[in-house]
Amino acid sequence: MTEADDAAAERTPVGRAEDLPCDYCGGGPLVWRKCKLICLQCRQINKSCADL
Numbered sequence: 942m943t944e945a946d947d948a949a950a951e952r953t954p955v956g957r958a959e960d961l962p963c964d965y966c967g968g969g970p971l972v973w974r975k976c977k978l979i980c981l982q983c984r985q986i987n988k989s990c991a992d993l
Contacts, residue, residue: 958973959972963983965987969982970982976988
């Protein structure tokens with residue numbers, strides 16, 4: 942790893958929103974699309990950039 946990789950790893954949050962279950966169906970996976978966190982199973986928007 943380079944120093945840049947180490948610095949990027951330190952800035953990465955421990956819990957990623959994509960790893961959490963869907964707020965609506967409890968499933969997943971969740972993906973970011975156009976600043977919205979969408980569940981691929983039920984197609985509900987779980988978060989948007991305005992929530993962050």
